[in-house]
Amino acid sequence: MSVHPNDIARRSRIATLALGALILSLMVAFFNAQVLQHDRYKLQSQENRLRALPLPAPRGIIYDRYGNIIAENLPGYSVSIAPVNVDSLKSSLTHLASVITLSQDQINAAIRRFRRDPNRPTLIMSDASMSVVSVLEEHRINFPRFIIQSVPKRFYPDGPAVASFVGYTGEITDADLNSPAYAGYKPGQLIGKGGIEKEYEKVLRGTEGVRYDEVDARGRQVRQATPRLDLNPEPAPPLYTNIDMDLQRYVAGIFGDSLVGGAVALDPRDGGVLALYSAPSYDVNKFTGGIPADYWRSLLNDERRPLVNKTTQGRYPPGSTFKLVTAVTALQEGLVTLDSRMPTPCTGGFQYGNRTFHCWTYYSHRAGHGDITLSQAIEESCDVYFYQLGLKVGLANLIAGGVSLGMRETTGIDLPDEKRPLWPYAVDYYNKTYGARGWSNAVTLNLAIGQGENSQTVVNMARFYAALATDGNAPTPEIVKRTPVKTRIFKLSQEEMDGLRTALAGVVGQGTAQSARIQGIMLAGKTGTAQTGKFVNGVEQNHAWFVGFAPADKPTIVVAVMLEFGGHGGRAAHVASSIISHYLKVAPVTAVQTEG
Amino acid sequence: MFRKTLADYPLAITAIALSLFGVAIVYSAGQTDIPTYVAPLWKTQLMWLGLGVLCAWGIGNSSVRLIEWATWPAYLLTLFTLASLLVLGAGTGANGHMRSWLAIGGHRLGQPAEIAKIVVVLMLAKVLAERREAPKSLLELWKPGLVVGIPFAMIMLQPDLGSAIVFVGIFFGMLFWSGVPWPLLVLLASPVVSLVLSFSTGLWGAWFLVLIALVLWYKPYLLEGIVLVVANVATGVIAPILWEKLAPYQQNRLKVFLDPSADPRASGYHVLQSKIAIGSGGLFGNGFTLGTQKRSGFLPEQHTDFIFAVVGEELGFIGVAVALTLFLALFLRATRIATRANDPFGSLAAFGLMSCWLVHVVVNIGMTLNLMPITGIPLPFFSYGGSFMLASWLGIGILLRISGEGRGQAGAIL
Secondary structure (H helix, E strand, O other), X not given: OOOOHHHHHHHHHHHHHHXXXXXXXXXHHHHHXXXXXXXXXXXXXXXHHEEEEEEOOOOOOEXXXXXOXXXXXXXXXXXXXXXXXXXXXXXXXXXXXOOOOOOHHHHHHHHHHXXXXXXXXXXXXXXXXXXXXXXXXXXXXXXXXXXXXXXXXXXXXXXXXXXXXXXXXXXXXXXXXXXXXXXXXXXXXXXXXXXXXXXXXXXXXXEOEEEEEEEXXXXXXXXXXXXXXXXXXXXXXXXXXXXXXXXXXXXXXXXXXXXXXXXXXXXXXXXXXXXXXXXXXXXXXXXXXXXXXXXXXXXXXXOOOOOOOOOOOOOEOOHHHHHHHHHHHHHHHOOOOOOOEOOOOEOOEEEEOOEEEEOHHHHHHOOOOEOOEHHHHHHHOOHHHHHHHHHHHOHHHHHHXXXXXXXXXXXXXXXXXXXXXXXXXXXXXXXXXXXXXXXXXXXXXXXXXXXXXXXXXXXXXHHHXXXXXXXXXXXXXXXXXOOOOEEEOOOOOHHHHXXXXXXXXXXXXXXXXXXXXXXXXXXEEEEEEEXXXXXXXXXXXXXXXXXEEEOOOOOOEEEEEEEOOOOOHHHHHHHHHHHHHHHHOOOEOOOOOOOO | OOOHHHOOHHHHHHHHHHHHHHHHHHHHHHOOOOOOOOOOHXXXXXXXXXXXXXXXXXXXXXXXXXHHHHHHHHHHHHHHHHHHHHHHOEOOOOXXXXXXXXXXXXXXXXXXXXXXXXXXXXXXXXXXXXXXXXXXXXXXXXXXXXXXXXXXXXXHHOOOHHHHHHHHHHHHHHHHHHOOOHHHHHHHHHHHHHHHHOOOHHHHHHHHHHHHHHHHHHOOOHHHHHHHHHHHHHHHHHHHHHHHHOOHHHHHHHHXXXXXXXXXXXXXXXXXXXXXXXXHHOOOOOOOOOOHHHHOOOOOOOOOOOHHHHHHHHHHHHHHHHHHHHHHHHHHHHHHHHHHOOOHHHHHHHHHHHHHHHHHHHHHHHHHOOOOOOOOOOOOOOOOOHHHHHHHHHHHHHHHHHHHHOOOOOOOOO
8 A cells, every 4th residue: 555645635535525525426416315305205105004995875865756765775795905906906805715615607707807097996896795794804914904994885765666667776887997988987886777776877886985004015904094185985865756646556566477568657737757667577686696597497498587677678560559650641631521431341351452351250250340430449349340441641650640640759768778669761761671562552441450560669650649638738757756748749639639538438337447446436448459469278378458548538647568479468458457547546336358 | 541521422323313213213114003013022122232232232342353353263254154154044035035133942043144244344444454455457356356256155045135245345345444545446346237237238348348448548557457257257258147047026026217107016015115105194193003004014024124114104204314313423434444443354344344334234225215225134223133232233333442542623513
């Protein structure tokens, strides 16, 4: 070592300077991180520690018109996890599966939810049973990242009775999350599926809250963080419907387990839906918290198709109930009056071209209705009369009349996925479908009596009869109370309206629906027996229809009933009269089954 | 030679202040929301501090000659211990693959590498002090090179990259203090620079031109010059092969140094959490024991390698500045002692000890802010660890003794 004092002093100066510079640069670096970039790191530190726990909002309670509860919320429990990555999620789930029953579907669903939104606690079970919760609480120390939360759970006190219109709630699907309609929704959230739960999703949803928990590096909750940051979930406002739960339950009871079909009851004055039922039904409460696979499969495989709403999605040939469309079209055109007779009296059949078209009486007692008026033809449901009436109106006018009476339009009822009734848009339809020479004018005869290229929904027939029951204004059926919407679909004179209603009352009084007579009130309506082409043991399995209203002079309820393969329309009329008499609190006369 | 009146109080006070600061932070590091084994460690640390102060007092009352005399046997013993470690050593929990612990019958006695650093400083001082003139060529550096090289190689084999880097720091620091001209130091370091820069052809090319210019200007022996140039080319070529030879965790550490967010859940996690802890401390910090990053367990190794992040989070920039100022005071005091030492051995030993701590401080503190790659070397007087506390205070004792025998007033501030 060179030990000359000058050398040492020089190296000492260099060393001192270098040390000073080194420490100073460290200080500058710390000043930069701690003072200049403090905000950024403070934020990161909070994000580190604070775990946002979503608090689901209670969905809006659904009431009927008298304040009875249709859908409410009960306390339930959800289990979720705040994993670090997919691998830790998988191992946690495996661990969890060793303590409680966890299906492979649930595991896959959880992984899918995590992949979709890794920053949100991943839902594992949306409706955990008390036993699962207690097992998890017991093992809490082993599952630091699991979150057991008290969450509102949807409950329908009259589950199967209201399934047809209320729908149910379920987890949002991947497809929904991708669609703009559900922008802002998060995986694992519940949405309305079907029925008014879906139709009014935006109203019923409520606003999700959030609670910040302080967690440690292993995800264990240490304490609740500053409540200042928290947002309470905001329950959605209640939803008031036009449904009459007492009537709805009654309708469900009539259908029971044996009848298949649908029934709609409307208030013709404002279109309020008093009851809407599709049979067979199912228990929507079983759908809460994920539909059990075997229950879902049994519903899918049921040949009675319980998942199809028979009032809004089922389309059936309307049969004789449609004769009123032909009658109204003819009256509107001024071609006939209620007293008009047809050139050929009914003898049980009508020759058109080289073919004989029979009246329904031909099949039962090989007789005819004779020379009758339009009123009588409606009462007796005379096919021969209506064949001729259809020809008189003409195919083009008949089709145009049906279109203007709403026979190829959805009713606009506030239920999702309503099917549009099938009815030709113009004569051109036949040219397009069968070719210009592939059809004859004989289709007019079929259309005039509600057969042929014609399939209607139950709710659409109810809407049309609501217009008949009032003044030609068809109300839009509304389950949820809102401003009534009415559309004028035809205009007839007061005498014509009264005459039509009298004729319809005559159907029940003397005609085809005598079994539906109600003592003390006038019930008006029309039966329909729609051919289906389906035979069992050589007997055609017809759809049974009845659409009617009461009291006939001042209607307050319109009922449309359709029994799938239910035989004669008289059966449907019997169901409808029971519904109406229950609603109007009047006992019906003893049912007397008549022919026709 | 017992000269009590000349005790170097500024040094002793600085060292005590640093150590008590350190124990306080070890205590705080144990204060987590969910208590861990770290909680009671501050008591152990305090015990080691007491033992260290006792040793320092003992050495402070011995003599520099005695220390010099003991250097050779201590060096041989160190080499023997390091060699036996390679056969018998035990890893620690966090670094289970490293054989750096001396254990007998399953009881870990300590990490000999910490004591080895002090001994190598003394041995190097002894060797460098023998020469009246500083080495002027690389060939003359064979003896000091060997003194550092052997333990360096043994520690690299453990493998303990962090401690090995400290040896390099000591070597260069002491060569500088012994008067080796700076161009020679640069030439000596050039192969390592080539190794690092070889990952970018442009940078390596530029460095190579600088090197050629330096060789032509400094004019070393022809053979030396050729060897240097060849060595630089060779390291540049073998660098990718060496990279392949590194363990994946070592590769990751270097990658993470360049971009901590590259691997935020694994290797980058430590650095990221440490930076967040320090940055969230702000000017005044969250308050002693109240660091949330630390309390919630986000800060890893909070009582050992990343202890300085606790200082940053809880005491803020003020606390950091105080700690850094204390370290600066220690370094300047050691430099003063080296300047005033009575003989070359004492002077070199003092500067060597300072170099050793300096590398620890710069690398460790730099690491907490991602200014340095993660090498896992502790912070003197702060990081929990018995051997290291003891070794640090042995160093303080030696400094106290050298200061006591030096020229002028040992206890004077400047």
